[in-house]
Amino acid sequence: MAELTSDLVRRFWHHMAARFRAQIVPKASAAEMQIVSELLNRMGIADKDDFMRRFATTIGRRIYLPFAPGDVSPGWGLLSQVETCVHECHHIVQYDSLGPPMFVYQYVVSKARRALLEAQAYRTNLEMRFRLTGQMLDPASLAASLRSYDVSEADVLVATRILAAAVPTIRAGGVMGPACSEAQRWLRSNGGLR
Amino acid sequence: MKSLVVLVVAVGSCAACDPDDVVLGPKDGCDVGAMRCSGRVVEACGSDQRWVVAQDCDEVQSLSGGLWICDETGDAGPHCSPLDTDGGDNG
Numbered sequence: 001m002a003e004l005t006s007d008l009v010r011r012f013w014h015h016m017a018a019r020f021r022a023q024i025v026p027k028a029s030a031a032e033m034q035i036v037s038e039l040l041n042r043m044g045i046a047d048k049d050d051f052m053r054r055f056a057t058t059i060g061r062r063i064y065l066p067f068a069p070g071d072v073s074p075g076w077g078l079l080s081q082v083e084t085c086v087h088e089c090h091h092i093v094q095y096d097s098l099g100p101p102m103f104v105y106q107y108v109v110s111k112a113r114r115a116l117l118e119a120q121a122y123r124t125n126l127e128m129r130f131r132l133t134g135q136m137l138d139p140a141s142l143a144a145s146l147r148s149y150d151v152s153e154a155d156v157l158v159a160t161r162i163l164a165a166a167v168p169t170i171r172a173g174g175v176m177g178p179a180c181s182e183a184q185r186w187l188r189s190n191g192g193l194r
Numbered sequence: 195m196k197s198l199v200v201l202v203v204a205v206g207s208c209a210a211c212d213p214d215d216v217v218l219g220p221k222d223g224c225d226v227g228a229m230r231c232s233g234r235v236v237e238a239c240g241s242d243q244r245w246v247v248a249q250d251c252d253e254v255q256s257l258s259g260g261l262w263i264c265d266e267t268g269d270a271g272p273h274c275s276p277l278d279t280d281g282g283d284n285g
Contacts, residue, residue: 105217112242113218119248154241157227162238162248165229165273169249172276175257176249 004078004132008192010070013085015186017063020089020179027052027064045150055148056084058091060100079132082183082192086124089179094120115155118146119162120177126166127176131184131193136171139163218244229271231264236272249274 017024027033033052041048051057054075057064067076069085076084094117095103106113122142130136143159151159166176175181187193215221224239229248231237236249251274255262258276265275 102217110214110218110242112240112244113246116238116240116246116248152241154226158238158240161227161229161271165236165238165248165270167273168268168270169254169274173258173260174254174262174274174276177253178257181257 004082004192006070006072006078008070008190009078009081011190012082012183012186012192013069016085016089016179016183019182020092021061022058022089022092023062024069025062025064026068027057027066030064032059033057033064046148050148056088058088058095060095061092063088063092079129082132082187083125083128086128086179086183087121089182090121090124090177091117093178111151111155112158114149115146115151115159116162118149118151119143119159122146122159123163123166123176124180126163127170127180128183130170132187136167139167214242218242231266231272234262234264236264236274 013024016022036057037046037048037051040046040051046055053066056066065084067073067081069081070078072078098106103117107117108114122145126137126139126142140160143156143163146156146159166174170176175184184193221243222239222245223243224245226239226241226243228239229236230245232245234251235247236251237245238248240246249264251262251264254274261277262274263277264272266272
């Protein structure tokens with residue numbers, strides 16, 4: 001279904017960043033990410049190296065990436081890079097929709113809302129994987145990813161239900177937000193999605 | 195900036211209570227993990243016992259084409275579903 005190439009993924013990121021007014025920043029060289037990773041490490045929330053290598057991070061409109069778009073690296077294949085792009089752009093949609101103060105409050109202070117915001121963003125992973133490969137990810141496995149975000153088991157349960165509820169909607173052709181919509185429109189018109 | 199100041203004042207002036215009550219509103223007391231249809235919206239009960247929007251069928255409809263409703267049938271629980279079989283392809 002998907003015909004992803006390095007050049008296509010590079011152009012995809014460029015397009016999505018322009019569309020959602022995002023700035024792509026290499027995570028490894030960002031001083032603020034070094035500070036955040038150190039803080040998370042000391043608070044026991046996330047391992048410093050894991051945070052820097054395994055996670056893309058969006059703050060406001062800045063997307064910090066542990067890979068260069070289009071360049072395949074360990075843990076970051078082209079499909080994963082496309083899914084990550086849509087996931088992070090969805091966070092920007094949330095940021096715009098809620099407004100910066102409410103987004104920051106919900107993401108930083110309230111674990112329940114952080115889990116919701118991440119569940120909604122992971123729902124784009126569910127949809128993009130299905131559109132690109134025909135494979136439906138397991139909602140429970142995807143929701144388990146939230147354990148890296150310092151949320152409770154109750155939050156993981158809620159996220160599992162939200163993701164499971166999205167499965168029939170996605171199978172029926174439902175589009176889960178503006179980032180998914182824009183991604184599919186661009187990929188279709190550029191040969192990345194039939 | 196103005197909304198940030200309002201938020202900080204609102205939270206700060208209620209030091210004795212849960213800031214979530216000030217910012218997010220009072221708890222609904224729902225069962226954590228429960229799902230329901232509320233009009234054209236799928237709601238989930240979060241771990242803080244507040245209902246939150248899990249899926250907005252109006253948004254799904256606007257992005258997908260066709261007519262979409264909140265559907266409580268099926269094993270997945272409440273979800274947005276096309277009203278007719280062509281719902282996802284009408285756009």
